[in-house]
Amino acid sequence: MRLSVRVRPGASRTAVSGRYGESDTLCVAVTARAVDGAATDAVLRAVAQAFGLRRRAVSLVTGRTSRTKVLELDGPAPELQERLLELLGGP
Numbered sequence: 001m002r003l004s005v006r007v008r009p010g011a012s013r014t015a016v017s018g019r020y021g022e023s024d025t026l027c028v029a030v031t032a033r034a035v036d037g038a039a040t041d042a043v044l045r046a047v048a049q050a051f052g053l054r055r056r057a058v059s060l061v062t063g064r065t066s067r068t069k070v071l072e073l074d075g076p077a078p079e080l081q082e083r084l085l086e087l088l089g090g091p
Contacts (some may be wrong), residue, residue, distance in 0.1 A: 001073045009039035016050035018086050072076045
């Protein structure tokens with residue numbers, strides 16, 4: 001499953017929840033700063049944990065240096081879709 005996320009680096013705590021605007025883009029706040037890929041690595045770890053996946057099951061597709069990223073999640077699609085709806089705050 002592909003997932004669009006909007007990253008907020010340098011946050012006071014790591015959190016994965018909520019929509020970015022009116023889209024189905026998931027907001028991900030991480031404590032790591034956007035330096036040398038640290039925030040991107042933190043996003044991949046946080047998303048993996050939020051979806052109950054291993055870190056290696058989450059990979060970056062696009063957006064290495066952008067705040068908006070597209071991730072690939074490797075797992076059972078129905079369960080991932082259900083969890084995404086929970087994290088987005090419902091349908």
